[in-house]
Amino acid sequence: MSFDEYEKALELCTYCPKLCRHTCPVGNAERRESVIPQAKMAMANLVRKGQVELTPETASVFYHCNGCGLCGEYCEHDVDVTPALFAARAEAVNKGMDPPSMKQFTDRFYARNDSLLHELHHTIEERFFVEEAQVAYFPSCDTIEHSPRVLHDTLKVLESVGVDYVALHDGEYVCAGYPFWAAGLMSELSFLAKEIASKLSNYKKIICDCPACVWMMRFLYPQLGAPISAEVLHVVEFMDNYAPRIQVSSTVPEAFYHDPCYLGRWLGVFDAPRRLMGRAVREIHEFTWNRERGYCCGGGGLVADNLPDVSAKIAQRRLEEVMRTDVPMVVSACATCERNLSQESGNVEVVNLMTLLARQL
Amino acid sequence: MSVPQSEITGQLAEAVGPENLSSSPVDTIAHALDFWPRALMKSRSGPWPRGPKWVVWPGAAAEVAHVLRIASAYALPVIPYGGGSSMVGGASPRGDRPWIVINCKRMCNILDMDEVSMVVHVQAGIVGVELEERLNARGFSLGHVPTSMTTATLGGWLSTQSAGMLSSRYGRVGDLCLGLTAVLPDGQVVHTRVAPRRATGPELAHLLIGAEGTLGVITAAHLRLHRLPLHRRFDSFCFEQVAPAMGALRQSLAAGVRPLVARIQRDPRLRRSDREQDAPEPTPADLSRRVLLLAYEGPVELVEVEQEIVRDLATALGGEGLGQAPARRWWGQRFAAGFRMTPLLVQDHLFADYVELGATWQALSGLYDNLEEAFEKRGWRTRITVEHARLEGASLGCAFWGEADSAEAALEAYDEAWRLAARVCHAGGGGLGHVYGGGQHRAALLDDNAKQRLAVLTEVKRKLDPAGIMNPGILGTE
Known part of the structure; x- marks a missing residue:
């Protein structure tokens, strides 16, 4: 959707008494009026209406958003802030007014992709890349870079329940393009989506370890004219069918479960990860802000790249509740969450659900 | 007095640290307005109002003190800023001098x-x-x-x-x-x-x-x-008119009951969203009905006694028990009211606001009827709620909205609605500004009694604030 198509949402936010302020991880971390959801949307609206000039400085506020969508969960008008602000980013890019931190983003994206692709083939044995498989495992960039163990652990858990027909996708890309969407680089995203869709449509089923990749392929790709005929699932959704078959040799006494924004709020997957976790953990602790109202880890929306201090504060806030207890572990199902929370977790272990299951087999 | 802006910027940076000072349009625009409907209505068709020259985020009282000494030295207006959600125009001073906003949100521990x-x-x-x-x-x-x-x-x-x-x-x-x-x-x-x-x-x-x-x-x-409460319970009663509902509430408070929630509003079963699609339109009798919503909390024995007392009084005054559901439902949606005005404010030709006035029980019922009648006569829509009930009286919260031919006409109608509300309120012995404060807006609508009180406060302000820097024009003080 173009920037102007968000007129209604932008207008509603401009004239709202900021009632979702408390939900915004970035606003809470920065404590600046200009970066609460209402102010970011109002700035976008004033730019749209020509009441404020679009400059790299005014456009910079659009990038102070995790894209977590929690504000929309609280909004009585069902305003969806993330796509509107990402459209505002695209407008800034189109007018050459994106902030300096976004320059050469495309080059950096592809350089990272190539490096991670190399890393993937270095990490995983070639026998797991089978071209004619019907079910493909599409590994994500953050998993390869920050949690490569999850790749092995996922394969190990699949094997343990008798699923030996999943092969790693042997393609040119390890990211469905969320960073392009968040950067406002829509033509780059469109190109990438078409490339990936054409390659993945040969499979019957795609499983991803990144919730954002699943959401992109399932919901955004069709809007970009790149539908994927295969069923796209997060690994947790796929594994849920096999949960009763998971036989663990020991269990962990207790752990918190952190809902990744895209797996929970965006894809609506709340119970499957808890069911799987229940195979390996005797007592699952819930955050006060959980499920639909799960609080972001700070890793989304390119905030971790552009505003690392803010991202760290968000992770600290998320972990505050854990730190008040003696619970030694937080489990999640997203490599980005795992990375971001781990950086601030001190003695608390942050572990991917697949790694936890593999460890307890 | 001239304003040497770069000199002041340097001093403010020293007071709070350069990272806690901004003159960026990103920050000044965000602090230009609060949620005063009149100012928002003006901004729909006109320019976005100018904001402060400086925004500072002090981390402690000593830093606030430093900023205020700088402001006093240059006679610069200062606005302390919290959430910026005031509905009465508390965020923008009158006059042409550049001003400082002290955003307090770093002091949050x-x-x-x-x-x-x-x-x-x-x-x-x-x-x-x-x-x-x-x-x-x-x-x-x-x-x-x-x-x-x-x-x-x-x-x-x-x-x-x-x-x-x-x-x-x-x-x-x-x-x-x-x-x-x-x-x-x-x-x-x-x-x-x-x-x-x-x-x-x-x-x-x-x-x-x-x-x-x-x-x-x-x-x-x-x-x-x-x-945190041990026990919470809800109850609801329907009355044919508002007066007996007020009577039941008043007598309950006089009997020593301290409900957690006590509010009287239109029958929630009449809400369009809650009615069956083919349900008949509400009759005048339906529209006259009022529902008393109650919540109690505390030890279960105490809650049961309070509930029993109210039930007896309400029933004696003709109240029909509706059980827990309507009050529980209101509780579940208790923050939704804050969202309701926004869709009215985004349209150029509409106007809306919320009149809140307080009165003793003796005057309250008459004020309720007069306010409703005065607005309806002009074709403006209202929803009046009795809330903030105390032993001696309560508040009337009157959401109003209407339509005009143009943006300018909407502003005129808005001002006329407020003048009307003030006249009805003053004539009926009520006091405006019961809940949201005075800001710029209510100050212009005060009665003689309030003006007298204000005159004394202005004298106090002159002593404490001889340079007149603190939120000038707010509450009617200069």
């Missing part, structure tokens, strides 16, 4: 908690919901739940003497405040002592509570806490 005495010492920049969540985690509650819970700060509440949805039981925020730290316009930091009771002259804290930042900046407060 709980400093101490005395669980024995049930007192918390907390900085004023904390957002309400954050404070409440932190207290809940330790088994306590402040008991202050206004619609602005998720956006306003403690300092904003104190500065406007906020009244929450639970005010019938816990009072206004000023009733919960046991002591304050504030910075006076000359930079003096004052602390009022926390003690259960004192009889050594007027309480300084109560000069600053409700002063809307015209006498200084509140930076921290000691607040009374309550233990």
